[in-house]
Amino acid sequence: MRMISRKNTDRLIAWLSLAITIIAIIPLLWIIGCVFANGASAINLEFLTDTPAPYGESGGGVANAILGTLVINTMASLFGIPIGVLTGMYLSEYASSGKFSSVIRASVESFSGVPSIIFGIFAFTLIVTTVQHYTALAASFALGLMMVPIVAKATEESMRVVSDDMREAAIALGIPKWARTVKIVLGVARGGVITGSLLAFARISGETAPLLFTSLFSFYWPTGIDQPMATLQVLIYNFALSGYPDRVLQAWGASLLLVILVVAINVVVKFATRPKYKEGV
Amino acid sequence: MKAKKSSAHYNRQDAIFKSILISASLLVVGLFVALFLMLISGSMPSILGNGFGFLTGTTWDPGKGIYGALPAILTTIATSLLAVALAIPIALGIAIFFTEYAPEKAKFSLTLFIDLLAAIPSVIFGIWGLWVIAPLIKTYVQQPIVASIGFIPIFGGPAYGISLSLASLILAMMVVPIIASLTIEIISRTPVSLKEGMISLGATKWETVKHVSLPFARLGILAAVMLGLGRALGETMAITMIIGNSYMWPFANPSIFAPATSITSKIASEFYEATSAIYVGSLIELSLILLVITLVTNALFRYVIKKTNRGARRQ
Amino acid sequence: MTNDSVKLDILKLDAWFGDKQALKGISLRIKPKTVTAVIGPSGCGKSTFIRCINRMHELTPGNKVAGTILLDGADIYNDMDSMDVRRKVGMVFQKPNPFPNMSIADNVVAGLKLIDAADKKELEEMAKENLKAVGLWKEVENDLKKSGASLSGGQQQRLCIARALAMRPEIILMDEPTSALDPASTAKIEELVKALKTETTVIIITHNVQQAARISDMTAFFYLGELIEYDETRSIFESPKSPLTERYITGRFG
Numbered sequence: 001m002r003m004i005s006r007k008n009t010d011r012l013i014a015w016l017s018l019a020i021t022i023i024a025i026i027p028l029l030w031i032i033g034c035v036f037a038n039g040a041s042a043i044n045l046e047f048l049t050d051t052p053a054p055y056g057e058s059g060g061g062v063a064n065a066i067l068g069t070l071v072i073n074t075m076a077s078l079f080g081i082p083i084g085v086l087t088g089m090y091l092s093e094y095a096s097s098g099k100f101s102s103v104i105r106a107s108v109e110s111f112s113g114v115p116s117i118i119f120g121i122f123a124f125t126l127i128v129t130t131v132q133h134y135t136a137l138a139a140s141f142a143l144g145l146m147m148v149p150i151v152a153k154a155t156e157e158s159m160r161v162v163s164d165d166m167r168e169a170a171i172a173l174g175i176p177k178w179a180r181t182v183k184i185v186l187g188v189a190r191g192g193v194i195t196g197s198l199l200a201f202a203r204i205s206g207e208t209a210p211l212l213f214t215s216l217f218s219f220y221w222p223t224g225i226d227q228p229m230a231t232l233q234v235l236i237y238n239f240a241l242s243g244y245p246d247r248v249l250q251a252w253g254a255s256l257l258l259v260i261l262v263v264a265i266n267v268v269v270k271f272a273t274r275p276k277y278k279e280g281v
Numbered sequence: 282m283k284a285k286k287s288s289a290h291y292n293r294q295d296a297i298f299k300s301i302l303i304s305a306s307l308l309v310v311g312l313f314v315a316l317f318l319m320l321i322s323g324s325m326p327s328i329l330g331n332g333f334g335f336l337t338g339t340t341w342d343p344g345k346g347i348y349g350a351l352p353a354i355l356t357t358i359a360t361s362l363l364a365v366a367l368a369i370p371i372a373l374g375i376a377i378f379f380t381e382y383a384p385e386k387a388k389f390s391l392t393l394f395i396d397l398l399a400a401i402p403s404v405i406f407g408i409w410g411l412w413v414i415a416p417l418i419k420t421y422v423q424q425p426i427v428a429s430i431g432f433i434p435i436f437g438g439p440a441y442g443i444s445l446s447l448a449s450l451i452l453a454m455m456v457v458p459i460i461a462s463l464t465i466e467i468i469s470r471t472p473v474s475l476k477e478g479m480i481s482l483g484a485t486k487w488e489t490v491k492h493v494s495l496p497f498a499r500l501g502i503l504a505a506v507m508l509g510l511g512r513a514l515g516e517t518m519a520i521t522m523i524i525g526n527s528y529m530w531p532f533a534n535p536s537i538f539a540p541a542t543s544i545t546s547k548i549a550s551e552f553y554e555a556t557s558a559i560y561v562g563s564l565i566e567l568s569l570i571l572l573v574i575t576l577v578t579n580a581l582f583r584y585v586i587k588k589t590n591r592g593a594r595r596q
Numbered sequence: 597m598t599n600d601s602v603k604l605d606i607l608k609l610d611a612w613f614g615d616k617q618a619l620k621g622i623s624l625r626i627k628p629k630t631v632t633a634v635i636g637p638s639g640c641g642k643s644t645f646i647r648c649i650n651r652m653h654e655l656t657p658g659n660k661v662a663g664t665i666l667l668d669g670a671d672i673y674n675d676m677d678s679m680d681v682r683r684k685v686g687m688v689f690q691k692p693n694p695f696p697n698m699s700i701a702d703n704v705v706a707g708l709k710l711i712d713a714a715d716k717k718e719l720e721e722m723a724k725e726n727l728k729a730v731g732l733w734k735e736v737e738n739d740l741k742k743s744g745a746s747l748s749g750g751q752q753q754r755l756c757i758a759r760a761l762a763m764r765p766e767i768i769l770m771d772e773p774t775s776a777l778d779p780a781s782t783a784k785i786e787e788l789v790k791a792l793k794t795e796t797t798v799i800i801i802t803h804n805v806q807q808a809a810r811i812s813d814m815t816a817f818f819y820l821g822e823l824i825e826y827d828e829t830r831s832i833f834e835s836p837k838s839p840l841t842e843r844y845i846t847g848r849f850g
Contacts, residue, residue, distance in 0.1 A: 010485035014382045020374025021383075021391070024461070027454045028398045031409050086305035094302055104306045107313040113579030114316070114572065115515025117545050121552070121568045122316045125323050148309060165693040169756070172650060173707035173763060174683035176291035178298035183710055187697035206402020209517040209545070213552050233404050237518060240408040248412065255405050266400045270393050288677035291711070 032263070035255045042253025052219050052235070058246050062254050064221045065230040068136070069205065069258075071222065072215060072231060075140035076204055080147030081197050085186075087148065088155025088193075093181045112149035117209035119145050124213045136222070136229035139215035143207060147200040154196020158189040195269045202265035206258060208233035232258050320569040326562030335566060339532045341547075343555070348563040352528050354570060356541040359531075360445060360520065361513035364452035365460075365506060371453070372460035372505070379461075380468045380494070381486045392462070399458035407522030410451045415442035415523060418450070423538045437536040441525060446537040448524040452516055456509035463508060467501030467589065468494050501589040507582035514575050517545035526550050544571045602666075603628040603797045604649065604767060609663035611644050611653055618644040620821045622663070626767075626814070631789060631798040633812035633829065635805055637844065640818040642801045646769040649799065650685040651678045667766065683711070686760030688770045692752035694744030694759070700727075700736050703744040704758045726758040730788055750781025757788065761796075768792065770800040774807070786811050805845045809833050817841045 053060030095101030123142035170180035216228040232254045239251035338349015419442035427438035471494045479489040525540020555561045604626040611619040619641045634642045647653040665672045672681045694703045701723040727733040732754045774782040816826040825841045836842040
């Protein structure tokens, strides 16, 4: 009797935990479904190649926002990835257990917990108030900063798991430490560094808060990286709240593009890092 | 063969390389310090102008020059705690299913789903919450509750859809994957020897989880909750789009269906239009308060996770 | 005191891991173009001994070395930079460790490429020459672009020997290079070691006394951090002076 009820409890928990898991996944499928259902009808050639129509007119597209997101992300990566990789290399290969490296480690970890909107405020006070106008550079600075801890952590962790055999082999050949670190250890760990950088790129591609008062928004093609610039993220925010059905539809269309970008990167990374697949040591 | 360069040459290269790495690392430290100092100096007009009343004031009226942050601070804390409270049972359920009951073949897709849920941009949660979930919640949840037990102040009407509780719900969906994936990692670290002891006594999987894995993982789960809380506190876009941005909650209207304003939604929706120095300063002081709260939460997270790791190593 | 018939002159070498002394007053002389086998039970200090010769022992914080090692009369601890020492004293490890991020050809010239930027053609020649020297050329000539990690264990070890040879070292240290390999691969490496001494000086650690007898000219027997006996291999095996040596080579402990 007792045994049966214990087994039933176990079976109940199994089904309950399965049900909870399904409930947690529903929002994901629902969001992706909604974004496809609503967004697909917004997408056409004009949507992908034109700038937004002025208020009151229909039609237009989000091409300038697509370009803006790519430009701002690229500039952010050019800033954030090198700093992240260099910091990660330092933490993995050079840092001792001393105070100095624990300060660096604490800063990197603290950065990863800072709310994204605060990076926006930081970039605003540091750059926008200095140059006296909104600029895409400030947005890239904020997003680049957000990439640093992600890339640094990925670099440090993937370099740490490189076997010491590799370091010893390099030392025994008389290879200088810098070349050993860059060409051998980083070389063996490059898969982890690349996936970390891709995930950081995906992460900032969806970030909106740091852009609100840095790159702002624009209805036109970008005129320069030191000017306000449209992005898909801010376009979604502005248009979704605008209340005009045309605009809301375009916000769904832009959401679809953003979701495809973010999901694609995550799926690629996920499959590339499947446990079965192991690169090197 | 070219002449071999002297070893002094390589020692110099090494020194240069090391100084580049140190400079990059110091830049990170410097930027973090700069961020803190910038927020403090940016807050000065508010700290001097509003004084301590900023933290206790309940009115925000830039026209009259009144800046009270208490409702925003309370809203941020309330939405985040509520979201985490909703997320914990879900995340635990996922973790238990994943570690104990899920077939090996399903695990890869399951982690993919969890990762994707964590990767969906917050602005997308916002547009979905605003245009899809808010109307449904308003009609099928809020209105029936208001109609039946609306006399209780915290369930009072009117039903707007966009509200404190909707923000918590969406936030919960956003932090579930964060808490779940760390909990899975922690529970998976339960030493097999401990579990085998229970299983050899004839315990079921659930009994093993209840008496071995969960007690073993409790500190780690606490860490996961702190991590999720930190994320919820700083979340901006989804909140701004669905919380209603009204200073009603909690003083004018204590209902969880009332629109409210969090620290982040206040900053996101007003920073651009803030003109006077004290207005901008007040918003920056809000962000400083948020930074302090999230840094403390994250420090707690790191403290607990360090303890967990040490405990695991001792096993 | 140096002369032409001494490649490596080791005088009163002591080494420590933290507080624990691993080598006690080791003195021995190694002639050029010979193979010296270092034997002894595990923990006797043989690995520490050869890691002192290319200055790798000192890399672990807390480790110390005292005494003198002269390479062609130059004190490797006082007169030479550690990087120069390692370029003159190559090393082959117990576990084959080719760089998995580099092709087979690049592995061979890894040391040259990362130290002296020679031109591409020169490097290709060097790769070919050294792969030939270890008898790997015919096996990999069409796969030069493949990863070094794609080879079998025995091939990987020969690749590692080629990588060390490419630096044109004065001495090659080998730390049980065949212990992870099958008998056929082991035989190839043993042949290779014997051939190497026409060009260079080899010091090889082995836990297999038969291997020491097969390939070496001189044998050093270590026990508990001390050099018990050092002599021509034939004398060591035919008439060991120390009873400890005799017990070890006849397999009665170790």
